[in-house]
Amino acid sequence: MLKLLNVTKTLQKKNVLGNVTFSIKAGEMVCLTGPSGIGKTTLLEIAAGIIQPDSGIRELHAQRPACLLQDTPLLPWCSALGNMEYQLSGYFSAPARKEKALFWLERMELQGATHQKPSEMSGGMKRRLAFACCMALEPDMLFLDEPFAFLDAPWQAEFIRLLIRLNKEYHTAILMASHETAPLNNESIRIVPLLSSPVQLTSKAENASLRDVPGLPP
Ligand SMILES: Nc1ncnc2c1ncn2[C@@H]1O[C@H](COP(=O)(O)OP(=O)(O)OP(=O)(O)O)[C@@H](O)[C@H]1O
The missing domain is CATH 3.40.50.300 (P-loop containing nucleotide triphosphate hydrolases)
Known part of the structure; x- marks a missing residue:
């Protein structure tokens, strides 16, 4: 590999x-x-x-391939959901993107932060969001x-x-x-x-x- x-x-x-x-x-x-x-x-x-x-x-x-680096690579102008959908674009259809994004936001206990931007999240929340993006990519x-x-x-x-x-x-x-x-x-x-x-x-x-x-x- x-x-x-x-x-x-x-x-x-x-x-x-x-x-x-x-x-x-x-x-x-x-x-x-x-x-x-x-x-x-x-x-x-x-x-x-x-x-x-x-x-x-x-x-x-x-x-x-997918990457989770030390500096969490999130789009500052997008919500948690927007960030996830952006990461998944090109790999899954729009409905599948949304379904996967919502599933992983809930799995990372970020369902309450779906519409929050990275600047409104703690370090741990941003880390969980970036991790969710990687996992959802399969x-x-x-x-x-x-x-x-x-x-x-x-x-x-x-x-x-x-x-x-x-x-x-x-x-x-x-x-x-x-x-x-x-x-x-x-x-x-x-x-x-x-x-x-x-x-x-x-x-x-x-x-x-x-x-x-x-x-x-x-
Ligand atoms: N962009 C850079 N420019 C100059 N030196 C660098 C750069 N990146 C890393 N280094 C130096 O290269 C060495 C290795 O750094 P690296 O970040 O790979 O170590 P690390 O084992 O991952 O450390 P840490 O656990 O602290 O993250 C260090 O001495 C560091 O100072």
């Missing part, structure tokens, strides 16, 4: 990705973790095609950067439940970057620790133990 081969990236003279070879199979769930500033977002954004590597190869074979590849940010523990657990259901129902491959791995305990998610800077990742390093990650609680 996704392959990165010998990818490198330097940002403002800092060598962030030294040499990264990494892959995800269709239907696989993977979490990149590691301390702040190590390069999780950089790697995720290269994988998602948002930024280009300096060298190396990226291959993505997805029909319908993507075959989903990229998530810090998906648990702004969420309390019950909502973190709910996101995980929904991601696992999406993965089971649509065989969605999921790549997330998160410094928090506690919500992922006991789930069938491959954890890929980014161990040192610049990030060097080979297929062997992908299987390193989470205990090896500096700065993470045991």
Whole structure:
């Protein structure tokens, strides 16, 4: 589904990705973790095609990829419902868009905010709305950067439940970057620790133990 081969990236003279070879199979769930500033977002954004590597190869074979980035990408002039319908346009008919949007707004307990604009919502509400947009798309590849940010523990657990259901129902491959791995305990998610800077990742390093990650609680 996704392959990165010998990818490198330097940002403002800092060598962030030294040499990264990494892959995800269709239907696989993977979490990149590691301390702040190590390069999780950089790697995720290269994988998602948002930024280009300096060298190396990226291959993505997805029909319908979706992304939830750290900066929640919502249209400020549109209501919650409008945002959802916009995200779904081009993929579903108008009646199906509305039906899916209303279903997911209720699932995210945002039915009371259907006509509110993002500026009238809390950080957690915006996060749930952006997540709802991704879920309603029924993507075959989903990229998530810090998906648990702004969420309390019950909502973190709910996101995980929904991601696992999406993965089971649509065989969605999921790549997330998160410094928090506690919500992922006991789930069938491959954890890929980014161990040192610049990030060097080979297929062997992908299987390193989470205990090896500096700065993470045991
Ligand atoms: N646009 C940019 N310009 C310059 N340097 C950047 C840019 N984006 C990131 N960096 C630097 O690249 C390094 C990796 O950043 P990145 O955001 O990928 O780390 P991260 O592991 O996702 O961190 P966090 O968990 O804090 O979000 C950091 O040292 C950061 O300062």
